[in-house]
Amino acid sequence: MRATEHNETVTIVGAGLVGSLLAVELARQGYSVEVLERRPDMRREVIDAGRSINLAISTRGLYALRQQGLEEEALRHAIPMRGRMIHPPKGSLVYQPYGKDDSQHINSLSRAWLNKFLMSAAEESGRVRFRYRQRVTHLDAKTGVLTVVDEATGEERREEGRVVFGTDGSGSAVRQALEQVQGFESTQEQLGHGYKELTIPAGPGGAFQMEKHALHIWPRGTYMLIALPNEDGSFTCTLFLPWKGPVSFESLDTPARLEAFFEEQFADAKALIPDLTEAFFARPTGSMVTVKCAPWHAGGKAVVLGDAAHAIVPFFGQGMNCGFEDVTVFNRLLAEHGSWESLFGALEKLRKTNSDAIADMAVENFIEMRDSTGNPRFLLEKAVEKVLLNAFPGTFVSRYSMVSFSRVPYRLAYEVGAIAGGIVSELSEGLTRAEDVDLERAGRLIQERLVPFMKEHADGFRTEG
Structure with missing residues (x-):
């Protein structure tokens, strides 16, 4: 036609x-x-x-x-954003690469x-x-x-x-x-959270005031703040909060409450947002x-x-x-x-x-971003996943890498991700360091569970375009 x-x-x-x-x-x-x-x-x-x-x-x-x-x-x-930079309430920043190396971003x-x-x-x-x-x-x-x-x-x-x-x-x-x-x-289906955007301006000479090549996340359980870099050196921050509840857009109804909330939960971000109160109350809340x-x-x-x-x-x-x-x-x-x-x-x-x-x-x-990214077990599993991606190229794949770094149909990425996630979870049991993962056992699990599924659906792994 x-x-x-x-x-x-x-x-x-x-x-x-x-x-x-x-x-x-x-x-x-x-x-x-x-x-x-x-x-x-x-x-x-x-x-x-x-x-x-x-x-x-x-x-x-x-x-x-x-x-x-x-x-x-x-x-x-x-x-390019090569990974997540996690900002915990206290303690050091934690970096989580998105892919097996910096080429995947x-x-x-x-x-x-x-x-x-x-x-x-x-x-x-x-x-x-x-x-x-x-x-x-x-x-x-x-x-x-x-x-x-x-x-x-x-x-x-x-x-x-x-x-x-x-x-x-x-x-x-x-x-x-x-x-x-x-x-x-x-x-x-309306999400029970809304969002509001704020800005971290560029530093002197257009300098980035945080790591440039990362998506920054402040995970706090039922809510979170994220920030993405802009060409001019600024960051666009997005606050995701429930509409109603003890900590919500409804509860942050005065400048004093807003300032106290940010000081307690996002102190490092607050220090970089000069017009926090004005911007928060002037900008619309998105659904x-x-x-x-x-x-x-x-x-x-x-x-x-x-x-x-x-x-x-x-x-x-x-x-x-x-x-x-x-x-x-x-x-x-x-x-x-x-x-x-x-x-x-x-x-x-x-x-x-x-x-x-x-x-x-x-x-x-x-749910993963707001609840899990600061969890030690989650961080361990992500590290184990990266070890497997490098140790078993072509046979071990993660859901995130298939969604973001391939054109494999989303439905297959969803199903493969469930199998791969189960393998990572099992291998992480009892570990304290990702580098101690049992690669021999990993290879067996991948051959038993992941490889047969991928072979069975080989035709579906052709890209959609």
């Missing part, structure tokens, strides 16, 4: 990261694209989108950019920069038109007719005869329209939701991708990476299917089970 064979215009609802990358891809395939965005043009106006300032882009997201010739420029603006990247970059790349194709302050008020899933209000003029119009791609986020208007489809089901739905499409008339189809909480750093992988898979399927309906059905079949898996892993990783 190559677009060069016909002159078809398609509509994308939502000019966020996934929508803009999809526009680049559709334009590359020869389609004319109209992108409808409710917000103003973020390249010309400052927008508080209520979204996290930083992204952790890893292998899946970088591969999607590489397919469009955009990876190299993106990496110029990214900061994730990258901190500005969400706003990447979004603007993708929008400009789409426009440079000459085939993409962005229209701003456009609010979709209705989509007839059976006919594909869109009703759109121009919020600048108040004018309402109907658009018909086009395929509609919904990349309009977790509150997607396109997904809501799919409720008309027989058998449609959707779940939205986090997991969205799962099916089907993702209405025949060949409309389809949802990215957060519109599968919003996930941010604790595996995979929301954008997963959405970009949707575009990678879409790109491959475009050459294999003769109709939009066939393509959309194949896309959902390949991606639904995997997006569900990463959604579940993201919630599990939240």
Whole structure:
């Protein structure tokens, strides 16, 4: 179904990261694209989108950019994060590498920069038109007719005869329209925590005031603080707290309580945030939701991708990476299917089970980050895991490495991770040092449990793009 064979215009609802990358891809395939965005043009106006300032882009997201010739420029603006730097309430910092060596790392990247970059790349194709302050008020899933209000003029119009791609986020208007489809089901699970972003400014001369190449975490059981580095030497800090309870956003209702809380729990971070009270009470508190739905499409008339189809909480750093992988898979399927309906059905079949898996892993990783990263047993197991990754390359793999440093389907990463985690847990029993792990026993366990599973699912280990 190559677009060069016909002159078809398609509509994308939502000019966020996934929508803009999809526009680049559709334009590359020869389609004319109209992108409808409710917000103003973020390249010309400052927008508080209520979204996290930083992204952790890893292998899946970088591969999607590489397919469009955009990876190299993106990496110029990214900061490699080679591991977690744990800040305990008292005592020394603890560093946990992400991979078997420094070549395996994730990258901190500005969400706003990447979004603007993708929008400009789409426009440079000459085939993409962005229209701003456009609010979709209705989509007839059976006919594909869109009703759109121009919020600048108040004018309402109907658009018909086009395929509609919904990349309009977790509150997607396109997904809501799919409720008309027989058998449609959707779940939205709100996390009991919210988040608020703060800033550690750069030091003199743009110096980083903490380790530059790490994702910093202050794990405190039911809540935590994290910090990611920025190009200008600053760090974006995100505080995750329950909405209600003894320690919550509700309880931190005065400057005095806030200051005392940070002094007790995050003293080293507090010393680096000069405008803590002002920023905390001035900035919005964000919410986090997991969205799962099916089907993702209405025949060949409309389809949802990215957060519109599968919003996930941010604790595996995979929301954008997963959405970009949707575009990678879409790109491959475009050459294999003769109709939009066939393509959309194949896309959902390949991606639904995997997006569900990463959604579940993201919630599990939240618990790990806030509860376990400061736990001595957890630290030991992570060290044992690293020993096994280096001692048994190719036969021992970890869940984190498969999710972040490969394009193996998320569902298989989830299942392999459970087996690998069980092996690490058994080998860690009675140990005080990771280097004392019994490698002979480790080899037997890997051959008995992990290798047979990987052989059984060898076909599934081909990448999704």
